Amino acid sequence: MAIKVHGSRVSTATMRVTAALTEKGLQFELAPVNMAEGHHKQQPFLSLNPFGQVPAFEDGDLVLFESRAINKYISEAYAGVGVPLLSKDPKAMATELVWMEVEAHKYDPIAAKLTFELCIKPFLKLTTDDAVVEEQEGALGKVLDVYEARLEKSPFLGGASFSLADLNHLPTLGYLMGTRAKAVFDSRPRVSAWCETILARPAWQAVFGLKSQAA
Structure with a gap:
């Protein structure tokens, strides 16, 4: 059975998985979920993700939700194809996992708030809260100071090679690079170079380029 991702092309979590x-290089079907009409909060979607959040993921008889867990499954189950996204070496993988945790718990809560204020609110014709943006930009800067020091030691967060530690950042980075928050990244040379490198990856360009075809 084919891999199926239930979600929206504009959803950061959906984009993380795709x-x-x-x-x-895996073939998959993106099954659109109309979030504007609340289909993610209704059956049959709730049978796939009881929390009513996209994406949901099917691979044969396996059903998963939570984008980062899905990505770890993809990396392990399909380790032999495409780009390696997790190291086979336990110590190298441990470092990658640390930075995956950093993305999820230190970076993303801030980046998600900035994405909402600077990208989602304007799209919905709502007023951006400049005070929130300023506060979150300050918080982001502190996190990126740690990234700058890390990237002095290796070209990617997890080490010498691109991995999920980098990939999981891409959806919010893709949005924020078109906003005033780009300056927070650009003011740190190693962070700026890292952003440029991972955002230029053909796979990401293909995924982000489809967001205009939102369901």
């Missing part, structure tokens, strides 16, 4: 699948 980016991993695209890096792996």
Whole structure:
């Protein structure tokens, strides 16, 4: 049975999963979920993700939700195809996993708030809260100071090679690079170079280029 991703092309979490699948060169079906009409909060979607959030993921009889867990499954189950997204070496993988945790718990809560204020609100014709943006930009800067020091030691967060530690950042990075928040990244030379490198990956360009075809 084919891999199926239930979600929206504009959803950062959906893009996180489709980016991993695209890096792996895997064929998949993107089943649109109309979030504007609340279909993610209704059956049959709730049978796939009881929390009513996209994406949901099917690979044969396996059903998963939570984008980062899905990506780890993709990386392990399809380790032999496409771009390696997790190291086979336990110590190298441990470092990658640390930075995956950093993305999920240190970076993403801030980046998600900035994405909402600077990208989602304007799209919905809502007023951006400049005070929130300023506060979150300050918080982001502190996290990126740690990234700058890390990237002095290796070209990617997890080490010498691109991995999920980098890929999981791409959806919010893709949005924020078109906003005033780009300056927070650009003011740190190694972070700026890292952003440029990972955002230029063909798989990501293909995924982000489809967001205009939102369901």
